[in-house]
Amino acid sequence: MIRVLLADDEAMIRAGLTAVLATDPGITVVAEAADGREAVELAHAHRPDVVLMDIRMPRLDGLAAAAELAGVVPVVMLTTFDEDAYVARALADGASGFLLKAADPRELLIAVRAVADGAAYLSPRVAHRVIAGLRTNELTRPATARKKVSSLTPRERDVLALVGRGLSNQEIGRELHLAEGTVKAHLTSILRNLDVQNRVQAAITAYEAGMASPPPRI
Amino acid sequence: MIRVLLADDEAMIRAGLTAVLATDPGITVVAEAADGREAVELAHAHRPDVVLMDIRMPRLDGLAAAAELAGVVPVVMLTTFDEDAYVARALADGASGFLLKAADPRELLIAVRAVADGAAYLSPRVAHRVIAGLRTNELTRPATARKKVSSLTPRERDVLALVGRGLSNQEIGRELHLAEGTVKAHLTSILRNLDVQNRVQAAITAYEAGMASPPPRI
DNA sequence: AGCCACCCCTGACGATCGTCGGGGGTGGCG
């Protein structure tokens, strides 16, 4: 049985959600909160499997409440509009789902089941926005960067990766067992082939191509 | 009536999908393709509202086919596993949805309706990955970067922004009407306050904080 | 007023970077 906590300041909305959730015999509403502060407290008290939380609420808003519950209980945000700022903040702050109130009631059940199962759920319109965001982040910029980087020799990519982490030529030499002069020669070739003027721009290219730091791919 | 094109090299899978889609009276399958090349051709010929496409297919794989159809017809990728590389590439290349074959059949209907409606759909497990990716991209790194940057003086932020675009101290001086020595002094202060060792790392911090180029927020 | 903290500006000096010229190795090709 999936245990759900509802948080919405309007009793009517809570009643509606309860009614929808009741159509699924595997889901039960264990508590209801009328504001963010109460939601956080009840979440700690009841330990539900999922929290359904409205964004606009008195005292503590849904985003802040979700942030406090991040890692404790998965939270699905509910909202009337798919406003960009909310989506970005909510997902960054730890929400596991984002549901539009205008959604098909069946979506609600799927979302609750998915989130209780450790997955995540985005309303189609929200998913659309997120994907559009990814596209500009992952495709347009890095695509050219990635292409340029792929034209380098393997050794040059080794060097570029370390340049992208801000290492000096001397440090890169130590890391790769090369003389500093060798590193510089590779770098000269890198700059020419990436069509940039200095190591800072090369580092940014490396960064856009996803060569930097602990790989944050999707 | 939503018109669907199915693309999967296994006839059994196509039959199963057709059966599921048939349970929704608002959806009809107008064509079936057995490989990516055929899918692209049939998509242009039939102009369906949605293409359901397997990733692994002969001749042209699903990812490449989806890329060719980007902007023409919305494509939902179907796959057995939620492999990272596939998700990232498919979404970047233009897929509007990503569905696991193991999903609840009801999900398929919701996904088709959503995508036909101009939205997007991600299977819960896929959404989970995407959100996790966003989180490391948008929260953990940039949040601290932004905080550090905000501790700088206005003049230092001016300088940092130009450093982040790969300009030399001399060029920055010209841009801001400063002597080169002044730029260097600001930079020294920047390095100390950002807690980094050289301009490359400062540039990356600037980049993460969103000071670079056309802002790519979500 | 005097003091302090902070910001902005600047030049000199050692450290680092980027270019140039060049050596050695491998693989494809007439």
Added chain:
DNA sequence: CGCCACCCCCGACGATCGTCAGGGGTGGCT
């Protein structure tokens, strides 16, 4: 084989960077 293209390696030299020490200005506080 001889030639060419490419990759990897290296040191010297001028250009650029980063630090240090310091001057001038402003605003808050006693």
